[in-house]
Amino acid sequence: MAEMWISMGPQHPMTHGLWTLKVKVDGETVVDTEPDLGYIHRGVEKICEARDFTQITTYCDRLCYASANTWSHSYIYAAEDLLEVEVPERAEYIRLIAIEIQRIASHLMWLGAYGPDIGNLSIMVWCLREREMMMDLLQELGGSRMHYNFPRIGGVKRDLPYGFAQRARAKLKLFLNRIQEYEALYDESTIFLVRSQGVGYAKPEEMINHGVSGPNLRAGGVNYDVRWAHPYSVYSELDWAAPVERSSIKGADCYDRYRVRIEEMRVSASLALQALDKIPGGADTHYEPEDPMILAKAPSRAPEGTSGAHHFEDSRGESMFYIAGGGEGRGKQPYRVSIRSPIFITIPFAAKCMIGYKVADIPAIMGSFDPCIGETDR
């Protein structure tokens, strides 16, 4: 049969954002693929060169609309490396709580969006219901629903509000129970199992060589996680282990990638609960903004020749920022900000994973890698 190229996207439910996947098909079988990105390239790296270090945080929030907090923290850690700031321990705990709640919210968004991809619409409503709880918690911290602008260089914007610990504990425990509902809904659904098991195999060593990281890699039976491998924050103080799925000899399929994210939500909830118990000063105390317990003084200039970099475990993989100091106004602004987006590196690999499967499997495989085009195109 004759082979032909067809274009999926930029307006296609599979794409989870604006991008095009060119697929070469032989009948129903995919023989070759080529992703085409850049539809919402906003030039964030260039914009950052004309902003102060403190102003950049808001742009990093907007890199990924599903996981704003992890991205702004990713930038803040690199900026603290550049400006050599020592962060108070209480602020580190508050950050950890914010990051892990955001990770749950991001995975819930993924889980909710993955259902309709493979023909299960009801899960979406369920996931958005629980995501709402997480968004309420984050709103208490940051003040808005999606783009929190929460971390500051040297600490956090605000302390935990009064009563936050109680509400967070109640909601996280309720959420831990509700995860079982998702598992019941997905693992008992024949349609879901048939469509996700045995498609989109990805081998761990290939994923490493392709630069794939995060949950997608841990689904392949490798417990590599930046949180333990290149530790930041206070993960060393808490009791946890990176969730990992024992995949088959062929590697991780879509079902493994779903399982690992479910487990990761459990780990994140447990991390946030432990951090609430262990936070220095107690979770019920409230320090005023700019108190030295939650915000350290930070310089505002970085001279030429300095640089800061930090690897960070984003919801979708290893994100990182590289910042070179010495820009406009004697180092008031960065000279160059470079952003590593995990999904930018994952998309070419995910596109290769589809080769050999049917066209109908493309949404299932692509969705299982959790693409987010906001961070990909930057």
Add this chain to the structure above:
Amino acid sequence: MGKIVSSEVQKEAAEAIVNSISELDGVEAEVVERSSGTHPRNVLVANSSPGSWRSLAEKLYSDHAVDYCSMITGIHWPERDDERKWEVIYHLLRTGVRDPPSEDGVVRPIIVNPSTVRGIGTPVEIEIHVDLADSRTPSIDSVQDIWIGADWNEKETWDLVGIDFDGHEGMRRVLLPHETPRGYHPLQKQHNLRYHGFEEMYDDAQGFMRKSEDVGKIK
């Protein structure tokens, strides 16, 4: 408790790599202690000449199991006094997962216990700076065939910064439109953002207070 890699083990592992790669010509390496928040971390920072970059990459991959290319950054430094007007920075990681163990033909999962990793299995953070001489068409050897993850990083660096990679197959625009004019790379410093200052940006969002040199131009 504390299921993370200890910074002493990481420092030892990084120093072992430093001792080995310092033998190469044109490579200077050292272990730098940086801090992230409250946590110290040891980063291997190396400077390489463009000529020895390729052999350094091969050595890191084959002898030291550096299996993961995280990010490639290109920087344009037109204001520098000397000849080094371009810089490429590679961020590599060692994950210790390149050869998964197999038993009777069945691949075993690689579950590392972070508190007991030693030697070549220790994750190490590597940052390599390569300075390039002043040129209208700067270029450096590609490492696309060593780490496939470098493929799209190199595409992006060429697309946005304009540093070309010798031996890279299938170079094309990834973030900018395909029909972008040749030679246009927006992160080069001759392309200025129109408004630089804080005040201008916010007071003049509507363009009412244009500068005299802006009169008559389309905003």
